Amino acid sequence: MTSASATAGAALPQERRLVTPIPGPKSQELMARKNGAVAQGVGTVMPVFAARAAGGVVEDVDGNRLIDFGAGIAVTSVGNSAEAVVRRASAQLADFTHTCMMVTPYEGYVEVCEQLAELTPGDHAKKSALFNSGAEAVENAVKIARSYTGRQAVVVFDHGYHGRTNLTMALTAKDMPYKHGFGPFAPEIYRVPVAYPYRWLTGPENCAEEAAAQAVDLISKQVGAENVAAIVIEPILGEGGFIEPAPGFLPRIAQFAKDNGIVFVADEIQSGFCRTGRWFACEEEGVVPDLITTAKGIAGGLPLAAVTGRAEMMDAPHVGGLGGTYGGNPVACAAALGAIETMRELDLNAKARRIEEIMKGRLTALQEKHQAIGDVRGRGAMLAIELVRPGTKDPDAQLTAALAKACHAAGLVVLTCGTYGNVLRFLPPLVIGEDLLAEGLDILEGALSRNA
Structure with a gap:
């Protein structure tokens, strides 16, 4: 075992253990304190309070050990308290x-x-600026694009999610819970269709070409390509439902941007840093973005984000135009260097592909047994099932919530997402053991058998 593969929490057994109902009494006490002190707008997925975490396990304050299929929303990809992260940050x-x-x-x-210049796609000269959060990264990418092009309009896509600041709420598609009641929003934002194979009306085989044609037509006719500063897209749409755009869609949109002097921005905040079996998801189709935004998995759990891109674009804003008091905090930077060290040493891209092999096989088998699973999708360790009413494509958010609740009660951390609230998503740490993967999938299968 290399030094990077060891974790500060290595003493935490990598096994599920339930010693109390979920939530246990100590978690219930802490939840009561939370309700009295924390704004109710800050919600929680599971009503348990963490005490320790390592590898693929989270231990709560009652001593329950939970299998982690969430990784703090794709953040602790290298595992919690990875040795190199702790060593460098300390x-x-x-x-x-x-x-x-x-x-x-x-x-x-x-x-x-x-x-970042070395890892991100393309061999052109690159520069970066560092920030605190994914929303900050996206907002600054828009600033850079507007400065570089002298244009104002920004194009985004159906089902997209880009953050919770005023500008990034405007870029985000879903109203509840992200935008509801928080307007008015920033202007000059235009939304166009995305190639969503499962829900494309004429079928997945026509999806890429038709969706790209519709998007280009709307941009050209309703916005004017010459007015567009940036096109911003997630190569795999995250909160919108782990949607993989149909093959060919991203290259078409990227080419349209290039042909019209538009800055093409890949939002890789959830999909980046080995999550999909490549350093960045846009590499799957050879797409080289002008700017790429990163956060989440970059620093092993510490707050850090970045915009990386073509040097001439990154240098467009005037001196002092980019920054922030805490942006690129030295401890977070040290943690990021430790996380990247771990990703390289353990070849976490290969690990993500192995997770896909194991999980997709099981999920596809479950789909054959349960008509409620309408779609199995995703790449690497960024996978999802879309749940529908059997015999239809009608979203079943109620079943999705029931399955998540059943998994939580059994000691499995899972997350939901999707524009219709009907997607279960799986984001295990890339260092999770295969025995935990199998056990987590067993729990999911049991929940489906009882609820679907």
């Missing part, structure tokens, strides 16, 4: 916690940007 903590990159810079920020 060393940085001992040296200094903050100076602000815009006041007295430090090497860690520069090194993260150098790593």
Whole structure:
């Protein structure tokens, strides 16, 4: 075992264990305190409070050990408290916690940007700017695109999710819970169809070409390509339902952007850093974005985000036009370097592909047994099932919620998503053991048998 493969929580047994009902008494006490002190708008998926986590297991304050198919929403891809993350972040903590990159810079920020230039698609000259969250990264990508092009309009897609700031709420498609009651939103945002194979009316075989043609027509006729600063898209749409655009759609949209001087932005915040079996999901079809936004899996659980892109675009904003007090915090940068070290040493791209092999096989077999599973999709360790009423494609959000609740009660962390609230998504840490994968899928199968 390499040093990077060990975790600070290695003593945490990698096995499910339930010693109380979920939630246990200590979690219930903490939830009562939360309800009294924390704004109710901050929701929780599971009513349990974490005490420790490592590998593919989260242990709660009552001593229950849960199988983790969520990874903190695709954040702890290298596992919680990965050795290299802890080692590098701890060393940085001992040296200094903050100076602000815009006041007295430090090497860690520069090194993260150098790593991003190496890892992201394309062999062109690249630069990066670092921020705190995915929403900040997307918002700054739009700023950069507008500065570079001198244009204002931004094009986004049905089912897309890009964040919770005012601008990124405008970019996001789904009203509840992300946008409801929070307007008015930023202007000059235009939404066009995405190639959603399962729900394309004329069938998946026509999806890519027809959706791209519709998108291009709407942009050209209703917005004017010459007015568009950026086209922003998730190569695999996350909160909208883990939608894989039909093959050929992304290259068509990227080519349209190139032909019309539009900055093509790949939002890889959920799909990046080995999650889909490649460093970045857009590599699957050879798409090279002008700008790429990253966060979540970049730093092993510490808050960090980035915009990386063509040097001439990244340099378009004036000096002082990009930044933020905490952006690229030195401890978060050290953690990111540890996470990237771990990804390289353990070949987590290969691990993600193995997770897909195991999970997709089981999920497809479940689909054959249960008509409620309308679609199985995703790549690597970014997988999902879409649940429908048998014999139809009508979304079944009620069943989805019931399955999630049953999995939670049995000690399996799963998340829901989708525009219609009818998608169960699976985002296990890439270091999870295959025995835990199998046991988690057994729990899901049992829940389906009882509820579907």
